[in-house]
Amino acid sequence: xxxxxxxxxxxxxxxxxxxxxxxxxxxxxxxxxxxxxxxxxxxxxxxxxxxxxxxxxxxxxxxxxxxxxxxxxxxxxxxxxxxxxxxxxxxxxxxxxxxxxxxxxxxxxxxxxxx
Numbered sequence: 001x002x003x004x005x006x007x008x009x010x011x012x013x014x015x016x017x018x019x020x021x022x023x024x025x026x027x028x029x030x031x032x033x034x035x036x037x038x039x040x041x042x043x044x045x046x047x048x049x050x051x052x053x054x055x056x057x058x059x060x061x062x063x064x065x066x067x068x069x070x071x072x073x074x075x076x077x078x079x080x081x082x083x084x085x086x087x088x089x090x091x092x093x094x095x096x097x098x099x100x101x102x103x104x105x106x107x108x109x110x111x112x113x114x115x
Contacts, residue, residue: 007031016043017059028052037062037101047105054112056103063097065090066114067104073111081114089114 001021005012008029015036016024021043026033028049037043039059047054058064064081066089068074081089094100105112 037064037103038099040099042098043101045101045103047103049105050108052108052110054105054110056112056114058101058114059099061099063091063094063100064114065094065100065102067102068112069106070108071105071110071112072108075111075113077115 001019002023003021004025005014006027009031010028011032012026012028013034016038017036019038020041021038022041024043024045026035026047026049030050031052033047033049033052033054035055036057037045037059039061066076066081068087076089081091083089091097103114
């Protein structure tokens with residue numbers, strides 16, 4: 001499944017936990033975004049937003065690599081996704097995991113939470 005969402009000022013609640021989504025693209029303006037990523041398979045998630053509040057839930061069985069650029073405030077579960085450098089957080093088992101998400105966030109994003 002490939003899902004692309006383009007929205008202006010909006011409130012988005014997207015639950016893909018039980019969906020085999022290979023790619024998710026969200027482009028928003030001033031928005032509130034809540035996303036649960038797929039629990040199985042490999043998913044590429046690109047998020048490009050304006051003044052946005054974003055909550056991303058990565059299922060417990062899913063590894064993740066999180067790349068950020070231009071994000072004002074990050075709140076990442078560092079026990080699950082340790083910081084590798086200034087712009088990258090990653091699960092220790094990301095490279096070997098078959099269930100994983102690659103998350104790329106950019107633009108003028110406001111507060112981002114990843115759990």
